[in-house]
Amino acid sequence: MSELNHVLEFLVRDYECDMQGVVNNAVYQNYLEHARHEFIKTLGIDFAEMARQKINLVVVRAELDYKQPLVSGDRFRVATRLEKISPVRYGFIQEIQRLADGALVLQGKIIGTALNEKGRPRLPKEIRDAFDR
Amino acid sequence: MSELNHVLEFLVRDYECDMQGVVNNAVYQNYLEHARHEFIKTLGIDFAEMARQKINLVVVRAELDYKQPLVSGDRFRVATRLEKISPVRYGFIQEIQRLADGALVLQGKIIGTALNEKGRPRLPKEIRDAFDR
Amino acid sequence: MSELNHVLEFLVRDYECDMQGVVNNAVYQNYLEHARHEFIKTLGIDFAEMARQKINLVVVRAELDYKQPLVSGDRFRVATRLEKISPVRYGFIQEIQRLADGALVLQGKIIGTALNEKGRPRLPKEIRDAFDR
Amino acid sequence: MSELNHVLEFLVRDYECDMQGVVNNAVYQNYLEHARHEFIKTLGIDFAEMARQKINLVVVRAELDYKQPLVSGDRFRVATRLEKISPVRYGFIQEIQRLADGALVLQGKIIGTALNEKGRPRLPKEIRDAFDR
Numbered sequence A, B, C, D: 001m002s003e004l005n006h007v008l009e010f011l012v013r014d015y016e017c018d019m020q021g022v023v024n025n026a027v028y029q030n031y032l033e034h035a036r037h038e039f040i041k042t043l044g045i046d047f048a049e050m051a052r053q054k055i056n057l058v059v060v061r062a063e064l065d066y067k068q069p070l071v072s073g074d075r076f077r078v079a080t081r082l083e084k085i086s087p088v089r090y091g092f093i094q095e096i097q098r099l100a101d102g103a104l105v106l107q108g109k110i111i112g113t114a115l116n117e118k119g120r121p122r123l124p125k126e127i128r129d130a131f132d133r
Helices: A025-042 A047-052 A125-132 B025-042 B047-052 B125-132 C025-042 C047-052 C125-132 D025-042 D047-052 D125-132
Strands: A005-011 A056-066 A075-086 A089-098 A104-115 B005-011 B056-066 B075-086 B089-098 B104-115 C005-011 C056-066 C075-086 C089-098 C104-115 D005-011 D056-066 D075-086 D089-098 D104-115
Touching: A005 A025, A025 A047, A025 A056, A025 A075, A025 A089, A025 A104, A025 B025, A047 A056, B005 B025, B025 B047, B025 B056, B025 B075, B025 B089, B025 B104, B047 B056, C005 C025, C025 C047, C025 C056, C025 C075, C025 C089, C025 C104, C025 D025, C047 C056, D005 D025, D025 D047, D025 D056, D025 D075, D025 D089, D025 D104, D047 D056
Parallel strands: none
Antiparallel strands: A005 A075, A056 A104, A056 B056, A075 A089, A089 A104, B005 B075, B056 B104, B075 B089, B089 B104, C005 C075, C056 C104, C056 D056, C075 C089, C089 C104, D005 D075, D056 D104, D075 D089, D089 D104
16 A cells, blocks of 8 residues: 655745745745655656646635745655545645744645546546556 | 635646646645635735734644645636635635636635734734624 | 837735845846736737647846845836847847836846747747737 | 856756747746745745835846757756845856756856835845855
């Protein structure tokens, strides 16, 4: 059984910070997306290849709890766990933690589905397989 | 009593679209933020001026329900409503609607607070006044 | 003969500003791109439609002279002029001007071409026609 | 004498790609900026700290030659070299190379200066020292 867990380390880039001197709220979604896409690659799912095949992995809901801001120079880790929600929906439980002190930066829950070329929800085999492993 | 409602129109820009040919998930947070900042300006609150005074308006939670994607060329409207949640928290109820057909694109609830220079939550007078009007 | 000139007005959005409190350098390229895409639409060329047809309009060189920074709340205008450079290359001469005082913010020259599905440079008929008008 | 050279490796993130399925033109400026800021850190200059001290490192001109697009999954390297241009100006010669095949992706020349609180150009001691080493 493959682990449905994944951890990826990042470094804040200065262009991601806004006039408050902290990472802008929207940028955390970029971090979370990148972590999810790297994670699903380890399950054999390539987001870009899916898009070319007109199978669109889409987010249907995002819940984000902002706990502490990241600032220039911060290193952090995005931990991602995948869980099945329904035959056509999956959830990513994601957490951002600052490396220097282990502070919790953000907790997120991202619910997604996959839409085939007709716009019908249908999970790709690789995701269904992952849940069965 | 001033209306705690605001509507702002936008046009999708091509650089906001990702390889699926739709507006990237994170970009909706940019739209919502811009709409909120334009809204609070009508209440006498300038986000940039606040930041210069070291009063930081911050988001503590975001809930985003993605209903329909926006694509290149779409015009849309962000409607924003402000409500008091507690003495130190406020909520923005936001909705994105595509202009061409009125389709609901996204529903969001953004909970925020204001932190003074010491990092203590304290709503600026202009927001408290807005709630009292 | 259609005018090979175009002007588009924008408002700085707070998320476009970085920790220096000014619009981040890279964001000006977003502004310029959006202005170019709106401009070529008036010539009958839709960037997104081209991309779907696998005709890729691409930038081969950008020269950007930063004169004055834009800050939160600034309204500005992007003026764009199109000129033919060679049978397969065109140039956009672009200028950003702050509305409040007419200050010159940025001068840019963006050289582009169009690549067909085989990656060969070939200008679309609409652009060639525009030059012949 | 410290080397005025620096190399940083990156991985394309999917949100950086646009509807053509390639990294958007503006995003390369993000890459270049991040590489420059990491480079100057090795010279003892922290961009964020400078900004807090109201010494603003600013770009006055950027020249970017786009050679090959990067796509989802590409790993690449940004090589940066710093050279003195005048008592108040410095230039970064930057090159992006795809790791898989060594293809040249982009060549850039970024000319910058530093402005003190009064907006007068004046290079910080650390940069002047770097040139003298």
